[in-house]
Amino acid sequence: MSVDTTQAPTTHKALLEWVSEVAALTEPDSIYWCDGSQEEYDRLGAELVAAGTAIRLNEDKKKNSYYFASDPDDVARVEDRTFICSQNEADAGPTNNWRDPAEMKATLTELYRGCMHGRTMYVIPFCMGPIDAEDPTFGVEISDSAYVAMSMRIMTRMGKAPLEAMTKGGDRAFVPCLHSVGYPLEPGQADVAWPCNTEKYIVHFPEDRAIWSYGSGYGGNALLGKKCYSLRIASVMARDEGWLAEHMLILKLTSPAGKVYHIAGAFPSACGKTNLAMIEPTLPGWKAETLGDDIAWMRFDEEGYLRAVNPENGFFGVAPGTGESSNPNAMKTINIGNSIFTNVARTLDGDVWWEGMTDEKPAELIDWKGNPWTPASGTKAAHPNSRFTTPMEQAPTLGAEWNDGKGVRIDAILFGGRRATTVPLVTETSDWAHGVFMGATCSSETTAAATGAVGVVRRDPMAMLPFIGYNAGDYIQHWLDMPSLHENAHMPKVFYVNWFRKSADGKFLWPGFGDNSRVLAWIVGRLEGTADAARTPIGYVPTLDAIDRTGIEDEVDDATMAEVLKVDTEEWQRELPLIKEWFTKLGERLPQQLWSDLDQLKAALEA
Numbered sequence: 372m373s374v375d376t377t378q379a380p381t382t383h384k385a386l387l388e389w390v391s392e393v394a395a396l397t398e399p400d401s402i403y404w405c406d407g408s409q410e411e412y413d414r415l416g417a418e419l420v421a422a423g424t425a426i427r428l429n430e431d432k433k434k435n436s437y438y439f440a441s442d443p444d445d446v447a448r449v450e451d452r453t454f455i456c457s458q459n460e461a462d463a464g465p466t467n468n469w470r471d472p473a474e475m476k477a478t479l480t481e482l483y484r485g486c487m488h489g490r491t492m493y494v495i496p497f498c499m500g501p502i503d504a505e506d507p508t509f510g511v512e513i514s515d516s517a518y519v520a521m522s523m524r525i526m527t528r529m530g531k532a533p534l535e536a537m538t539k540g541g542d543r544a545f546v547p548c549l550h551s552v553g554y555p556l557e558p559g560q561a562d563v564a565w566p567c568n569t570e571k572y573i574v575h576f577p578e579d580r581a582i583w584s585y586g587s588g589y590g591g592n593a594l595l596g597k598k599c600y601s602l603r604i605a606s607v608m609a610r611d612e613g614w615l616a617e618h619m620l621i622l623k624l625t626s627p628a629g630k631v632y633h634i635a636g637a638f639p640s641a642c643g644k645t646n647l648a649m650i651e652p653t654l655p656g657w658k659a660e661t662l663g664d665d666i667a668w669m670r671f672d673e674e675g676y677l678r679a680v681n682p683e684n685g686f687f688g689v690a691p692g693t694g695e696s697s698n699p700n701a702m703k704t705i706n707i708g709n710s711i712f713t714n715v716a717r718t719l720d721g722d723v724w725w726e727g728m729t730d731e732k733p734a735e736l737i738d739w740k741g742n743p744w745t746p747a748s749g750t751k752a753a754h755p756n757s758r759f760t761t762p763m764e765q766a767p768t769l770g771a772e773w774n775d776g777k778g779v780r781i782d783a784i785l786f787g788g789r790r791a792t793t794v795p796l797v798t799e800t801s802d803w804a805h806g807v808f809m810g811a812t813c814s815s816e817t818t819a820a821a822t823g824a825v826g827v828v829r830r831d832p833m834a835m836l837p838f839i840g841y842n843a844g845d846y847i848q849h850w851l852d853m854p855s856l857h858e859n860a861h862m863p864k865v866f867y868v869n870w871f872r873k874s875a876d877g878k879f880l881w882p883g884f885g886d887n888s889r890v891l892a893w894i895v896g897r898l899e900g901t902a903d904a905a906r907t908p909i910g911y912v913p914t915l916d917a918i919d920r921t922g923i924e925d926e927v928d929d930a931t932m933a934e935v936l937k938v939d940t941e942e943w944q945r946e947l948p949l950i951k952e953w954f955t956k957l958g959e960r961l962p963q964q965l966w967s968d969l970d971q972l973k974a975a976l977e978a
């Protein structure tokens with residue numbers, strides 16, 4: 372298969388060469404350049420329905436929407452198959468899997484050889500962030516999955532517009548993202564509903580700024596603009612260029628007095644970013660608007676304030692737990708339609724359902740594996756990492772600045788995780804360096820967003836453990852260095868939150884979701900110097916009545932509030948050896964300052 376460059380919709384030389392090279396290696400039946408149009412999306416959807424891969428949902432329930440069920444072994448990110456192939460192993464660091472880049476390229480080249488037999492090769496041009504930004508950030512994904520092409524149209528600015536922008540004023544740089552499901556079809560061979568390969572590789576070449584993915588069709592493994600580009604590769608760009616590429620939501624908050632604040636929050640996968648980004652405040656007078664739910668690129672503006680841009684165009688949200696009571700704005704967004712649902716359950720009338728969508732379970736469903744299901748089945752109808760993919764523009768809470776390439780000034784950064792014990796609802800750190808220490812030692816219970824055990828506490832620095840594209844010690848150093856990268860840096864205040872603390876009988880102590888607005892109000896109060904806090908060994912924690920509980924006094928009585936805010940010295944002392952073990956693992960590139968911060972914490976806990 373050779374590329375007819377006279378027929379290709381671009382003159383971009385490097386792109387044409389790369390497309391030709393990949394086609395020669397992977398030998399697809401045909402090459403298709405995505406234009407990102409509605410007509411194209413509808414056509415791909417119809418083709419997938421005809422092939423038995425997708426199911427079109429009932430138009431009256433979810434307009435223009437599709438259901439997909441993945442292979443049961445291809446349901447989440449595969450961290451153990453994710454590689455950072457820097458020239459030197461030390462530059463990948465102790466938290467990443469590393470392979471020699473030349474060896475990895477040789478291995479993958481053999482896997483890619485002929486891997487698109489019987490398939491269409493989709494060329495998917497995209498832009499991360501607004502196309503009219505001063506310096507737009509391009510990528511091109513080559514994929515043999517139409518599901519990927521459709522999803523990329525929702526998740527990124529995709530198609531003709533970015534392709535044209537890529538040659539404005541000369542050929543622009545782009546990140547090449549090569550993806551194959553690794554399931555070639557030889558003549559006469561029938562396809563399966565969800566092609567993938569048991570051998571999976573999610574590979575990053577940070578020096579080349581390139582991504583090679585093989586064997587998985589799912590989410591973060593396959594939609595390469597997301598975690599692979601916007602976090603792993605972009606974090607390397609950010610280190611080199613003096614900015615931050617982070618796993619953060621971006622929220623615009625307006626106080627009852629009409630003051631606007633922007634908050635960025637980093638929580639590990641499936642720990643509440645999308646929900647906080649779409650929060651419906653239960654505190655009267657507060658308004659929240661969504662600017663981003665997963666990724667923030669933050670650069671200094673001329674005056675030295677950090678401004679955040681969300682490079683994405685859609686939400687790839689965790690379905691279970693999303694319902695009218697927990698996240699009504701997500702429900703409104705997906706109910707408009709134009710969405711893709713993966714590994715959720717289906718109702719008999721052609722709609723979707725998942726655990727937590729409604730209080731009452733439907734009497735009958737088809738579960739994510741395609742089997743009949745009833746509440747008596749005793750299994751989960753939807754996979755715990757089942758997802759909705761939906762356009763940002765449909766969010767009723769969308770903030771006007773979402774499409775502004777200049778981004779918004781960040782007033783506060785939240786780090787958080789999922790901890791049943793130890794970590795209080797909210798803690799204010801004393802300054803940037805202390806914030807970096809708290810972020811770097813942040814811990815969370817693992818979730819179904821990645822394969823492997825769920826519920827295991829691990830350190831997850833800045834919620835970036837699986838996404839730092841280089842040495843984690845260098846990454847923490849980069850965070851520490853940030854204030855010195857602008858002559859007049861005004862750093863945001865850093866807070867540490869935990870919505871997930873549980874009582875001894877295993878119930879969440881804090882109602883969470885919309886009631887997290889009460890915590891946001893306290894944070895704003897701290898920014899304005901009006902909210903009360905008590906100094907503890909780990910930072911400033913709200914006094915018992917500092918968080919407004921009007922309307923939830925019964926649910927969160929004084930005793931519960933005290934429990935949710937408690938800084939238990941013994942529990943924290945049990946963290947110390949874990950932090951020490953973590954720092955030891957990070958090794959010599961961990962900034963020395965972090966060790967002295969740990970000594971200080973130890974001393975404060977002993978005092």
Ligand SMILES: Nc1nc2c(ncn2[C@@H]2O[C@H](COP(=O)(O)OP(=O)(O)O)[C@@H](O)[C@H]2O)c(=O)[nH]1
Nearest residue numbers: 640641642643644645646689691692870883884
């Ligand atoms: N208990 C509790 N659960 C939450 C809260 N926020 C989110 N969740 C649940 O955590 C899961 C992941 O949430 P999501 O916002 O999609 O996380 P993300 O992957 O970080 O974007 C979902 O099941 C949510 O219902 C909260 O404040 N309290």
Ligand SMILES: C=C(OP(=O)(O)O)C(=O)O
Nearest residue numbers: 448590591639640641820
């Ligand atoms: C896409 C993901 O996102 P989230 O952080 O929303 O779970 C993921 O974990 O692969």
Ligand SMILES: [Mn+2]
Nearest residue numbers: 644645687688
């Ligand atoms: Mn999310």
